[in-house]
Amino acid sequence: MTTNPAASSVIFGWSPVLVSSALFLLTYALVISERINRSIVALLGAALIILLGVLSQKSALGGIDFNTLGLLLGMMVVVNITGRSGVFQFVAIWSAKKVAAHPLGVLIMLSVVTAVFSALLDNVTTVLLIVPVTLLITEQLKVSPYPFLVAEIVMANVGGTATLIGDPPNIMIGSAVPLSFNAFLAHTAPIVVLAIMPVTLALIALIWGRKLRASAEDRARIMQFAERDAITDWRLLKQSLAVLALVLAGFVVAHPLGQEPATIAIAGAALLLLLDNYHRSGEEQSKNVHHAFAEAEWITLFFFVGLFVLVHALEAAGVIHWLAERLLAATGGDLKTTALAILWGSAIASAFVDNIPFVATMIPLVKSMAPAMGGEEALMPLWWALALGACLGGNGTLIGASANLVVAGFAERAGQPIRFLAFMKSAFGLMLVSVAISHVYVVLRYF
Amino acid sequence: MNVSSILNAQPLTVRENDPLSEVVRIALERRIRSLPVLDAVDRYAGVVSLHRILELLLPRSATVEHGLADLAFVHDSLADLRAKLASFGQARVADYMDREATVISPDTQIVEAALLMFRTRENLPVVEPQSGRLAGLVSPWEILQRIV
Numbered sequence: 001m002t003t004n005p006a007a008s009s010v011i012f013g014w015s016p017v018l019v020s021s022a023l024f025l026l027t028y029a030l031v032i033s034e035r036i037n038r039s040i041v042a043l044l045g046a047a048l049i050i051l052l053g054v055l056s057q058k059s060a061l062g063g064i065d066f067n068t069l070g071l072l073l074g075m076m077v078v079v080n081i082t083g084r085s086g087v088f089q090f091v092a093i094w095s096a097k098k099v100a101a102h103p104l105g106v107l108i109m110l111s112v113v114t115a116v117f118s119a120l121l122d123n124v125t126t127v128l129l130i131v132p133v134t135l136l137i138t139e140q141l142k143v144s145p146y147p148f149l150v151a152e153i154v155m156a157n158v159g160g161t162a163t164l165i166g167d168p169p170n171i172m173i174g175s176a177v178p179l180s181f182n183a184f185l186a187h188t189a190p191i192v193v194l195a196i197m198p199v200t201l202a203l204i205a206l207i208w209g210r211k212l213r214a215s216a217e218d219r220a221r222i223m224q225f226a227e228r229d230a231i232t233d234w235r236l237l238k239q240s241l242a243v244l245a246l247v248l249a250g251f252v253v254a255h256p257l258g259q260e261p262a263t264i265a266i267a268g269a270a271l272l273l274l275l276d277n278y279h280r281s282g283e284e285q286s287k288n289v290h291h292a293f294a295e296a297e298w299i300t301l302f303f304f305v306g307l308f309v310l311v312h313a314l315e316a317a318g319v320i321h322w323l324a325e326r327l328l329a330a331t332g333g334d335l336k337t338t339a340l341a342i343l344w345g346s347a348i349a350s351a352f353v354d355n356i357p358f359v360a361t362m363i364p365l366v367k368s369m370a371p372a373m374g375g376e377e378a379l380m381p382l383w384w385a386l387a388l389g390a391c392l393g394g395n396g397t398l399i400g401a402s403a404n405l406v407v408a409g410f411a412e413r414a415g416q417p418i419r420f421l422a423f424m425k426s427a428f429g430l431m432l433v434s435v436a437i438s439h440v441y442v443v444l445r446y447f
Numbered sequence: 448m449n450v451s452s453i454l455n456a457q458p459l460t461v462r463e464n465d466p467l468s469e470v471v472r473i474a475l476e477r478r479i480r481s482l483p484v485l486d487a488v489d490r491y492a493g494v495v496s497l498h499r500i501l502e503l504l505l506p507r508s509a510t511v512e513h514g515l516a517d518l519a520f521v522h523d524s525l526a527d528l529r530a531k532l533a534s535f536g537q538a539r540v541a542d543y544m545d546r547e548a549t550v551i552s553p554d555t556q557i558v559e560a561a562l563l564m565f566r567t568r569e570n571l572p573v574v575e576p577q578s579g580r581l582a583g584l585v586s587p588w589e590i591l592q593r594i595v
Contacts, residue, residue, distance in 0.1 A: 086517070093520060132515040135508035221527070229520040413511040 010053045020054050020313040027310055032353060039299045042306025049313045063312025064305055067175040067262040068168075072122070072304070073296055074265025075165060078247060079125045080295040081272050082240035088117070088129035089230035093222075096137055101222035103143050103212035108201055110134055111151045115159030115197055119166045119189075120248065123156045123403040124297060131410045140221045145416050147208035149407050150423060154395050154430055156403045158200055161391035162192040164261065165251065167401075168300075169350075169359040169390040171261075173383055176363045180255030187384050188391075191441045196392070196434045203430055236276060243272040300356075300402065307360045315364045324368040333372055336447045339385040342366070343442060346389030347435045351396020351428065359390045381446035388438040395431040398423045450560050451553035453593045454573050454583035460485050461540050463492055467503075468536035470495050483572045483581055484544045490579040491572055493544035503535050503543070504528055550574045553582050557593070560585050 010016050027045035031038045050060050095113050099105025110130065117126040130152060138145040160167030164174040164184040173179060231237055247268035254264050273292060277285045314320050331337040342362070349358050366386060370376045394401030398408055398420050411418045460483045461470055470482060474497050481496035502510050509515040535543075550572045551560055560571055570586040 084516075089515065089520065128513060132508045132511075132513070135511075136506050136515060136521070139506050139508060221523075224522050226520045226522060230517075232517060232519070410511065410513070414507050 009056075014052075016054050016313070016317040017319055019052055020049065020310070020317045021319055023048055023052075023054075024310050024314055024319075027306075028353070028357065031357065037299065038354070039302040039306065042303045042310065044306075046306040046309035049309055054313045055309070055316060059316065060309045060312065063315070064308040065172065065175050067178075067260050068172050069301055069304055070260075070262025071165065071171050071175070071265045072168065073301060074262065074267075074269040075122055075247075076125065076296040077269035077292055078240070078244060078265070078272055079121045081236070081276055081292055082244060083125070083129050084233065085237035085240055086230045086232040087237055087241070089133050090227050091117075092130055092133040092137070093225045093227040093230060096222055097225065097227065101137075101141065101214070101219040103141055103214045104205060104209045106137060106141070106222075107148055107151055107208065107212065108205060110137075110148060111155040111201060111204065112197075114152045115155040115162075118156040118159035118403075119162040119192075120244075121165075122297075123160045123167060123401065124300075124406050126159075127152060127156050127403045127407050127410075131407055135410070135414050137222060141214040141218050143212055143214055145411070145414065146418065147204070147212070149411050149416070149418060150426060151204045151208075153401075153404045153407050153423075154200060154204070154427055155197070156407075157391060157394045157401055158192060158196055158434065160403075161196070161388060162189040165265075167391045167394070168304075169355050170387050172356070172359050172363060173387050174261065176367070177383055178260075179383065181251035181261065182255060184387075188387055191388070191438060195437050195441070199437060200430055200434060203433065207426060239275040240272055243268050243275070246271070297402075303356065304360075307357050311357075311360045311364065314361070320361070320364045321368045324365045327365070328369060328372050335373055335378065335381060336443070338369070338373075339381045339442055339446065340439060342382055343385040343389040343438060344435065346386055347393035347396070347431065350390045350393030351400045351431060354399075355390045355394050355401060359386065362386055362390075381442060384446070385438075385442050388442070389435065392431060392434045392438065395434070396424070396428050398427075400431075448557050449554045450551060450557055450571075450573055450585050450589075451582070453557065453589045454553070454585050455589055456583040458483060458572075458581075458584035460581065461495060463487065463539065463541035463544075465540045466537045467495075467500065467540060467543060470497075470540060471500060471532070471536070474500075481570060483584060484540055485581060489581075491550070491574045491581040492541070493546040494548040494569070494572060495540050495544040496569070499543050499545070500532075504531055548572070551585065552576050557590060561587075561590055564590075 010019055023045050027041050030036055030041040046060065049055050050057050091113055092110060095109035096106045099109055114126060114130050117130065131149065134148050134152065135145055138148055157167070164170050164179070164181040170184060174184065247264055250264035250268065251261055254261060273289060277288055280288060327338070331341050346358065346362065366379060366382050369382070370379055373379055394404065398404050398418065408418045459473060459477060459479065461473065463484055463486050473482060474480065480498070481494050484492045484495050486492040506518070509518055548569065549563055549567050551563065553573055553575065563571055564587060570584055572584055573582040574580070575582050
């Protein structure tokens, strides 16, 4: 393994390969064990990388992808402010009433709503907003919320696969390659919308549909919900929907205009903060803005920061390059075999470990295959395979994606816990079907 | 000065095995919001409050952490709420009381008791540390009566 001479200032003359690998594996193990909050683990790992001399602070900061962080943060702020208007409750209730509150219809409608929101917004925020309304509807219908919550987990991850901004793996891949918002619309959205979503929905209906019954009286209770009353602030609603539309339009035109997604998202967040605050007193503004920032998922953001540094250290030490050579040797350097190995490998891996660190590691690995595969253009199928595998793999188990854990937490508090194995029994199969569809798609479209 | 000189030594109480409907009855009759609960051998066991009864009347999706921010769109009828109240009326107080409620001892200083009441917005059961018996109850009324 070759070692980058720039990284040879490690304390006691230790090998940078050894130190960076040991710290990375230790971090991974601690994150999987869930004994210590993942952001603490990642930040400690990153700090040690610098303190032990594997990277200088300057090169460590260079490894942090601020485009990913900015996009995530900007969208979190926009969505959290939008959520205050009550629009998500409105859409959920409206969709339940559209199917006359028949439980199976509600299951399908809420699944579709979750998928659409997840494609355009952060998955965790989407489920945080949809799950409480779902619990209310199932409570009134006197049906078990279990199938609804499982369906929402699955569809949040499926929907998120469709777009650049839908799921953290896509944001990271899009930022690192780089791939535009429109590129995801052209490559991941079609297969998600035309095949994976309908097939998954049909399977969900098949698994749970027959057991769902509600009396006419209970359904009438839902029909009496006045969805317009769910809107708590019409002014904020109009402002936030206008800004969201602007941001989405911004993503579409950003690439041709030479702008990065983070700029669009942060600009959108700043504009919405302005609209929501300019008429308030100074004190009120401080409180309101502080609240809007505090609502962002800082644990995820700091987890990213630490991971980027750890992965950058592996890269600088030559570990990633060595791993890429091993993977190429295993697949014989064949592009198709490599793409399918990445698709299935990342799906299975993402089911059991957080897909964020996994994708953070895979990105430089795939990048370093460029010379062997015939240049960066030739890598495109590998990127789409990684995006599909890592996003859809999140459905494999309850710990596969952050949104899964958020829903499970809600279910637990509402007295309807979702168990690890029970979830896996239905969701792992659904995940395998979606990856099999992606397999066919990757082969037909790129080879 | 400690609270032993101001406490209400004979507060209304309920027992662990009483039904919740008894709590509702006493609370309505006497216009009080919470009651200390005694166990079978007369020791203090916890507090049961109308706040808890309200929680049981509301959809769980609104009362859990990160739950629905408002229920303006739900137009529940009185009959629905009445049916819900009846559905848990026979449940035991022990299953719904707060065992972790803040309590004080007879030698707690009045200022400290006032601060605890300010923070918890609840009346404070006064419990003998050794025997676990309920010595009485302190509410803002007792404190103000003493001062005025």
